[in-house]
Amino acid sequence: MKNRGPGVALLALAGLGGCGGVAALPGTSGATSTEPQDAAPGAAAGAGSIDTSAQPVELAMTCPAAAGSVSLSLPCAIGGGGLDVTECELSGAQDNATRLPPISFIVPLGALAKQLNMPLQIPFNNVPAPPLGGYGSLAAYPGEHFSGSLEGTAIFSQVDVASRAFVGRLQQAHFHWVGDQGHSFSCDVVDGPFWALAGNFI
Numbered sequence: 001m002k003n004r005g006p007g008v009a010l011l012a013l014a015g016l017g018g019c020g021g022v023a024a025l026p027g028t029s030g031a032t033s034t035e036p037q038d039a040a041p042g043a044a045a046g047a048g049s050i051d052t053s054a055q056p057v058e059l060a061m062t063c064p065a066a067a068g069s070v071s072l073s074l075p076c077a078i079g080g081g082g083l084d085v086t087e088c089e090l091s092g093a094q095d096n097a098t099r100l101p102p103i104s105f106i107v108p109l110g111a112l113a114k115q116l117n118m119p120l121q122i123p124f125n126n127v128p129a130p131p132l133g134g135y136g137s138l139a140a141y142p143g144e145h146f147s148g149s150l151e152g153t154a155i156f157s158q159v160d161v162a163s164r165a166f167v168g169r170l171q172q173a174h175f176h177w178v179g180d181q182g183h184s185f186s187c188d189v190v191d192g193p194f195w196a197l198a199g200n201f202i
Contacts, residue, residue: 048163055167055195058091061175061187066140068092070100070187072175077199078164084109086196100136103150103175107196112166113159119171122152136177144179151176154194164198 058071069092076088088103106127112120136146152173159166173189 048160048165050158050160050163050165050167052165052167052195052197056193059170059189059192059194061189063187064185066138066185067100067177067187072103072189074193074195076194076196077201078107078109078166078196079199079201080164081202083202084164087199087201088196100138100146100177101148103148105150107166109159109161109164109166112156113161115156116159117155117157119153119155122150122154122173138179141179141181141183144181144183146177146179146183148175148177150174152189165196167195168193170194 052075055074057074059074060069060071063070070090071092073089073091076086079085079087084107086105086107090100090102105123108124108127111124136148137144138146150173153171154168154173155171156166156168158168169191170189170193171191175187175189176184177186178184
């Protein structure tokens, strides 16, 4: 994640209840950590109390043919300014005609630190969605601009509030894109690692 300003693509979010119930987040703050769960090979450094050296650098998604082979680039980045806006870039079969915008949402790190290892809803209860921002495109739909959103559940196993970082897993997550000419498509993640470090944007 490189330098980002106010024009970075921020996407609206919609909620999805997870199987077995989804916990609500209290308005508390704090930081703690646990050992990573089901770590996959990777080569990233740690942050604060979190060791992310065994975390993967991307998460494959199941997408329709129009989108091609798309993955979520990891780690995601958490912005400063106290808002905890988290942005995840996309990688894979994207060329000059296929530029899907990053996925963005707000992660309340202080509350997450008190709700470790519990299924939590994304977007989070009582947390506003970031404003709608930039757009992407697909070669299959020339001239149409797409905006995206994320809904699903996540389990966070490690959170460091001071260092703006977390480690967890996405469960039954859905990434939706809607075009300004009426087309839409979705990419899915049934279960996979999900982590973020501090980014250099606000």
